[in-house]
Amino acid sequence: MQTGFRHRISSLFELPKEIVLNLPLVNVVGNQELTVENYKSLVEYSSVVVRINTSCGVLKVEGRGLVLKHLTAESVTISGALANFGYLI
Amino acid sequence: MLITLWNYIRGYVIIEVTGKGALRFLNIAARGGTYIWDVEQTERGMCLKVSVAAFWGLRRHARKAGCKYRIRSRSGAPFVIFRYRRRKMLAAGACMFLAGLYAMSLFVWQVEVVGADRLNPAEITAAAEQAGLGLSRFRPNVNRGDVEMHLMRSFEDIAWVNVSLRGTAAVINITETLPRQIIVDRRSPADVVAARDGLVVSITASRGTPVVRVHDVVRAGDVLVSSEIVVRDDETGRVTDNIHAHAQVLARIYYDFNFGVHYVYHMRNYTGREHTAHDIILFGRTFAMPFANHGFTNYTRRTYSRNVGIGQYYPLPVKVVSRRYSEFVETTHRRELEEAKALAEAVLESRIEAVVSPQAEIVGRRVDFLEHNPGALLVRAAVAAVEDIGEQRPAFGR
Numbered sequence: 057m058q059t060g061f062r063h064r065i066s067s068l069f070e071l072p073k074e075i076v077l078n079l080p081l082v083n084v085v086g087n088q089e090l091t092v093e094n095y096k097s098l099v100e101y102s103s104v105v106v107r108i109n110t111s112c113g114v115l116k117v118e119g120r121g122l123v124l125k126h127l128t129a130e131s132v133t134i135s136g137a138l139a140n141f142g143y144l145i
Numbered sequence: 146m147l148i149t150l151w152n153y154i155r156g157y158v159i160i161e162v163t164g165k166g167a168l169r170f171l172n173i174a175a176r177g178g179t180y181i182w183d184v185e186q187t188e189r190g191m192c193l194k195v196s197v198a199a200f201w202g203l204r205r206h207a208r209k210a211g212c213k214y215r216i217r218s219r220s221g222a223p224f225v226i227f228r229y230r231r232r233k234m235l236a237a238g239a240c241m242f243l244a245g246l247y248a249m250s251l252f253v254w255q256v257e258v259v260g261a262d263r264l265n266p267a268e269i270t271a272a273a274e275q276a277g278l279g280l281s282r283f284r285p286n287v288n289r290g291d292v293e294m295h296l297m298r299s300f301e302d303i304a305w306v307n308v309s310l311r312g313t314a315a316v317i318n319i320t321e322t323l324p325r326q327i328i329v330d331r332r333s334p335a336d337v338v339a340a341r342d343g344l345v346v347s348i349t350a351s352r353g354t355p356v357v358r359v360h361d362v363v364r365a366g367d368v369l370v371s372s373e374i375v376v377r378d379d380e381t382g383r384v385t386d387n388i389h390a391h392a393q394v395l396a397r398i399y400y401d402f403n404f405g406v407h408y409v410y411h412m413r414n415y416t417g418r419e420h421t422a423h424d425i426i427l428f429g430r431t432f433a434m435p436f437a438n439h440g441f442t443n444y445t446r447r448t449y450s451r452n453v454g455i456g457q458y459y460p461l462p463v464k465v466v467s468r469r470y471s472e473f474v475e476t477t478h479r480r481e482l483e484e485a486k487a488l489a490e491a492v493l494e495s496r497i498e499a500v501v502s503p504q505a506e507i508v509g510r511r512v513d514f515l516e517h518n519p520g521a522l523l524v525r526a527a528v529a530a531v532e533d534i535g536e537q538r539p540a541f542g543r
Binding site for chain 1: 171
């Protein structure tokens, strides 16, 4: 109910959804870099798979030579040869 | 780039985290406000970088996560300074270097002129030097307004000028005036005279009185169409007037070409071996660098030079001149008669193109190859071209 109200508000006033609905913002640069803002925590990290817990599920990133290029409380940047990524629902 | 530089200046520690709680350690540290970068998986756990300031707060995070960490290496400016803390002369040398660099950045080491198409950039640079802007001038003493005013006064063809100082480089931006139009005053009397020797083929006079006929041979400077016209010529007398003559006078002009094409020629076959030698020019003095000897017998040399500076806007009075030597082996060949003739034709074409006006029409051409010389094929050619030889000259200015 609360989410539906926030969704309507963000649509009505054209506010950024990731702020109003507290959703993760994922930026992908080619197949080289992926940045997740507004994440919750890291669930798994290895050089071939990274799993990140977000408010809308676990984001799974697969690839080769994955490195956490930047890690702060607000965002995490993964670089390497990205193969695929998606939410585990 | 900037973040990397900033991290280097602050100093950072590369640590290896081992144990089951390594991932939890990352989450706790990140939530605690620690900036972590370049996290990589290793055989025992994971490697990561944290700043020196953040490193001291990691102990409680590790204890909470139940993992261990150890320092693998330390990097950055604080550690380099700490390592060389006892080497006083090194520090003094570094300080002197920085002081020298700062002192040199107070002078102008490059003057660039932008926008000079018709004007000579060297003349503009010389004029700017007179106004106080030149190489090795003290930058704070350069008055840009004075230089701009001096350039505007010195050159009539400058419509706008701006002098800007970017670091140790001075850029003189100019905008030239529009080219002056050649105004022909058709009211002043003028003759049409021959610009060169030739045999007159046709005369088409729109104004003036022709004084030569078709098939006349004329010399350069002869009057072809006179400015004098007869207004009236009867029993009352002869009345004349002078006008601005205008005519197209086509004449046949002969061009002679004599040259030889050698049968024997030499070719350079480059071996691929190259050697580069460097010179450093510092304050106008040249210092040769070692390893300049190339040891080649036959070689070609290409010279490049580049200014040394800090970035784009801080050129220094240092120039590196590089000489690249390329070794070649010379081989001798002999061309056949037909090859020599083909080459002679090509040479003749290029010479005709260089000498004969593009507007001229070539009406006759004769080429004789003289083969009696064993060393070279001699070429004797005559080309006849028809072109306009008339040019206007003031009638009373002679």
